[in-house]
Each structure stands twice: as C-alpha cells, then as structure tokens.
Amino acid sequence: MSQQQRTKLMNRQTRAFTEGTVENINQQWIFFDDETDEACSIEDYVESVIEVYRGGRWQQGVVEEEGKILLHREITFLRENEPIRIRKKLLYSFERLLEELNDDSFFQFITTLNSLDFSIYDCIYSYNQLTFLRTVPNQSGVNFFTFDNENQICLVQHHFSYGKKDHDRFEFTLNTGKRIVIEKVNSQ
Known part of the structure; x- marks a missing residue:
C-alpha cells in the first residue's frame, strides 16, 4: 500500500469535516458550526484544509489569513454566508x-x-x-x-x-x- 493509497483511504472517511458558514463581522471572518451553532474566528483554521461550495460543487483549498483561501492555486476570498467544510484534525x-x-x-x-x-x-x-x-x-x-x-x-x-x-x-x-x-x- 503506497502513501497515496493510505491518503485516499483516510480521505474517504465519514465525518471528516466540520460544516458551517462564514460571515464577515466587524472586518473579521467568523465560522459558524452548523452542528453546534458555535462561532469562532476563521483565523483559528489558518493552513487547514477547507472545502467551499461554489459552482454547484465542493471545491478544496487551504485557509489563509484575513479571509483568503488558496483555491485551485489561486488566492481568492471567502464569501458572506458561503457554505464551507473544514477538515477535522486527528488527535x-x-x-x-x-x-x-x-x-x-x-x-x-x-x-x-x-x-x-x-x-x-x-x-x-x-x-x-x-x-x-x-x-x-x-x-x-x-x-x-x-x-x-x-x-x-x-x-x-x-x-x-x-x-x-x-x-x-x-x-x-x-x-x-x-x-x-x-x-x-x-x-x-
């Protein structure tokens, strides 16, 4: 089994993401967890894997600072009330x-x-x-x-x-x- 096969098996796991939406409040991006209704700064997830729902599908990227995300090798910005999923971290x-x-x-x-x-x-x-x-x-x-x-x-x-x-x-x-x-x- 190669590292790629291990990664593929791990990426197919259920409940791998925390789902929610983002809002820009007082010039700070806030993530609202759909399950717990808890709010936290998106800055807490810098360098985490993120998926944003755009164009009718989930697109994978990485959280950058100040509401930016690296998506398809381009820096783009989060959008108000945009559905997102943030990959959970393993212990x-x-x-x-x-x-x-x-x-x-x-x-x-x-x-x-x-x-x-x-x-x-x-x-x-x-x-x-x-x-x-x-x-x-x-x-x-x-x-x-x-x-x-x-x-x-x-x-x-x-x-x-x-x-x-x-x-x-x-x-x-x-x-x-x-x-x-x-x-x-x-x-x-």
Missing part, C-alpha cells in the same frame, strides 16, 4: 499511530472500524504507548482509543509486539457488547 497520538502501523495492519484497522460505522475522525481519546518506546529495540504494550459516532461508543485496545516478528491485535468493543478481534503477524 496527535492517534495520527502518529496510524503513520507507524505497517500497511496491512493500517488497512485492517481502518476497514474494521469503518465496518462498525465509525470513522477515524470519531476518535475522542487516544493513548499511544508506542510514543514512549521509540528507542527500545523490542517494543510491546497496549494502546487505547475511544471513538464516538454520536450513536455508539467503540473502545479499541491495540496490543502490539514489535521485534523479530511484528504482531498487532486490535480488540474493538462497542457499548452494545459487540466485540471484534483482528490480528496481524508480519515477519521482518
């Missing part, structure tokens, strides 16, 4: 884990999570033990993740052992009691 420790997983484990983890109707963007808590073991030659431990898709909760334990053989075991437990366990062993 840092969870994002590091996804980067460190080998391709097979990465794919199995994400597709299993998706099959349970959860997205990587539903992660609300992350503990990555691997972060503390980077310099250790034989690494083993457990990572913990909590996902909330607003209908259910999913707890994931990631048991790992990396040395002569890499071993990943993911235990998914839903609040309904449903459990799924997947294991991946790879020789180095």
Whole structure:
C-alpha cells in the first residue's frame, strides 16, 4: 500500500469535516458550526484544509489569513454566508499511530472500524504507548482509543509486539457488547 493509497483511504472517511458558514463581522471572518451553532474566528483554521461550495460543487483549498483561501492555486476570498467544510484534525497520538502501523495492519484497522460505522475522525481519546518506546529495540504494550459516532461508543485496545516478528491485535468493543478481534503477524 503506497502513501497515496493510505491518503485516499483516510480521505474517504465519514465525518471528516466540520460544516458551517462564514460571515464577515466587524472586518473579521467568523465560522459558524452548523452542528453546534458555535462561532469562532476563521483565523483559528489558518493552513487547514477547507472545502467551499461554489459552482454547484465542493471545491478544496487551504485557509489563509484575513479571509483568503488558496483555491485551485489561486488566492481568492471567502464569501458572506458561503457554505464551507473544514477538515477535522486527528488527535496527535492517534495520527502518529496510524503513520507507524505497517500497511496491512493500517488497512485492517481502518476497514474494521469503518465496518462498525465509525470513522477515524470519531476518535475522542487516544493513548499511544508506542510514543514512549521509540528507542527500545523490542517494543510491546497496549494502546487505547475511544471513538464516538454520536450513536455508539467503540473502545479499541491495540496490543502490539514489535521485534523479530511484528504482531498487532486490535480488540474493538462497542457499548452494545459487540466485540471484534483482528490480528496481524508480519515477519521482518
């Protein structure tokens, strides 16, 4: 699996965006979240991926300062009451884990999570033990993740052992009691 395939799988995740509209109030661009009705400055999202609804379709760009967006390699401005979507950020420790997983484990983890109707963007808590073991030659431990898709909760334990053989075991437990366990062993 190439980096491009990983990126494609991550970009297809549900609930990857916070949707809302923007308004220019007192010469400051304010983002209004459709779901929570919360307001914040668009400046809080500088350098974030944004999608604007123009020409009957979503167009992807990057938030710049002062209400500017980089869209199709051109700097343009936000428009009053324009529908926008801002890509959510992953929790840092969870994002590091996804980067460190080998391709097979990465794919199995994400597709299993998706099959349970959860997205990587539903992660609300992350503990990555691997972060503390980077310099250790034989690494083993457990990572913990909590996902909330607003209908259910999913707890994931990631048991790992990396040395002569890499071993990943993911235990998914839903609040309904449903459990799924997947294991991946790879020789180095």
